[in-house]
Amino acid sequence: MNRSFGSMLTQSIIVFGTNLMDVFESVSIDTLNSSADTIVFDTNNNRIILSYSSMGFTEYDDVRLTFSYTLNDIFVIPVHTTNSIQLESGSNTNVIGIQTGGNVSYIGITNSAWGAVKGYVYPTLKGVNVKLYYTNTSVLATNDSGLNISALSTIGTGQYVVSRIPAGIYDMEFSLSGTFKKELLTINVAANKITNISIITMRNATLKAGDEAPLQEIICYMDTNTRVVFPEGSVGKEFSVDIRILPLTDTQKAKIDESTLIKPPVDKDGMFGYQFDFYDVNDVAILGSLLQLDAVLYLAFDPLTNLGWGWEVKDLAIFYWDDNGNSDFSDSKWVRIGGTVDEVNNVITARVAYLHGFYAVMAKLVNEQGVIQNVVLRPKIFTPTGANDYYNTIKLSFEFDQGYDTYIVKIYDLFGNMVRSFERNTEGGTKFSQGEVAWDGNDNEGYSVKSGVYVYQVIVGGQTYSGTLVIVR
Structure with a gap:
């Protein structure tokens, strides 16, 4: 450290803004060229005290500190002086700065600009x-x-x-x-x-849309094993989505007890889910997104955490939170969509036709028989052109007793005319253990269908499940 002074110096105290022994392997002081009578390294208070005789000096002093360290290139070591250089006149003079070599970018001194x-x-x-x-x-x-x-x-x-x-x-x-x-x-x-x-x-950029849109992926950066993969041409309208991990709310925890599809956990403390935040092309928040083709949803789980809740990995399934579009959570519920458990990578996957706002991984109660199981239609009455986004799309989810290469969903009017059909094929990929379709109220030609009652059919493995839905325009 070199500094010239124009008046008598009696004492200099250099105070470091961090515990040097936590940062450096060793610190040594070279006093060979110093005019100080005593130099004390006060490690308890992270400071060096230099004291001079009553004669002091009027030109300069040279105190050299040697720091031994192993640091990265951007580490910053704050160092400052506090009323440190006391002149006989009583005024203070502070060192402006010291540029160092090696791996430390700089050591900052009080009064640096x-x-x-x-x-x-x-x-x-x-x-x-x-x-x-x-x-x-x-x-x-x-x-x-x-x-x-x-x-x-x-x-x-x-x-x-x-x-x-x-x-x-x-x-x-x-x-x-x-x-x-x-x-x-x-x-x-x-x-x-x-x-x-x-x-x-960082927020994810808007996904590319249209039949020519490329393969795209969105990752949760709080747990990178959680992600959504959008196959080519699967995104119909541009939107962006960000995934966060959030604890379950009190309402969501209470609805676990009401569900006949969830195995009650031993303890609900620490339970969490994955929040999906959606924005349209104008950066306006939306509830979810309808897809042209199925996306693949990957949700991560921790086997030890699930064991603490009394759940076995083989029983895990993906659920989405359905608040029925109401802020008072009337008729809200957990909807099970199933999924395939990967015990090697600790993820569970499901194919989805609609991205919902909140998902969780929980253990399922196996209480249904038959090829087609756990068929859920939400909402039961939907308004494709209504003001509430929740009711603009109908979501139909279901599970199968085993994996299948293909399944079909058909929708008919009451005269027996098929107005819309959905066919899913694995094309040599993983078999379907579950499925989901979402309908916007348009027929196969893209025209809006009339208000009324419609019959839907889920067809897989030679079996058919039928139900009804209602459109109100």
Whole structure:
């Protein structure tokens, strides 16, 4: 450390903003060229005290600190002085900054004109670009060396540190090319201070839609084994979706006890599900999304956690939460759609024709017989052109007694005319252990059908299940 002074110096105290022994393997002080009479390394208070004789010195002093460490390239070590360099006149002089070599980016000293920000950003599978712009402009901010202020998050942890930021207000941008929307927030950087930023979660970009849309995938970055795979041409209308892990609400827990399809858990503490947040092309929140072709839903589970709830892995199934479109949760329930358990990768998969807002993995009660089981129609009366999104699409889910290569769903009017049909084939893939179709009230030609009662049939393995539904326009 080199610093010239124009008056007598009697004592200098350098205070470190972190416990050096937690950061460095060792710290040594070279006093060979120092004018100090005594140099004390006070490890209890993380400071170095340099004391001088009454004569002091008027030119300069040279104190060299050697730090032994193993750190990454972006680690920031805050160091500052507090009323540290006391002159005979009683005024204070502070060191402006020290640039170091090696793997440490810098050591900040009190009265430096810059600060730093750090935090975490999802996803952690890729490095996210972090850039600072001058407020309300598209001009990249620069540091005191004239370099653009930016950083790249660390793959695996998502941590980032942006250093040498001149004090001021900036727009902070998080970007990741391809499948994510840019995130932007305004920050206030204080000199000589590290500002911690709340966790940033990148939102997924809008999915491509249409018959020519490519294979696409959405991942839950709180558990990357949970995801949705959209085959080519499966997305009919553009939308975006983000997946979060949330604890079950008190209402959702209470409805577990009312269900005849869920094996009651030993304890409901810690139970959680997967929240799907949907937005249309205008970034307006929507309840869910109808698909042109089935998507494949993968939900992760923890065998040990399920064992604690008294559930066996082989009995697990996917359920979706159906609040019936009412904020008071009247007629709300858990709907079981089943799925195939993968005990090697600890995921359960199901093919879905409609993406709902909330899913959970729970143990099922096996209490039905026959080839076609657990047929659920929601809502029973639907209004394709109504104001409530929940009633705009009818969802029909069912399970099978074993895996099948194909199944068909047909819808007839009361005169026996088939107005809509859905056929699903594995095409050599995994057999169907369950199925789901969603209908928007249009016939096979794309025209709206009239209000009235309709008959639906689920056909698989030579067996047929029939029921009725009602359309009101």
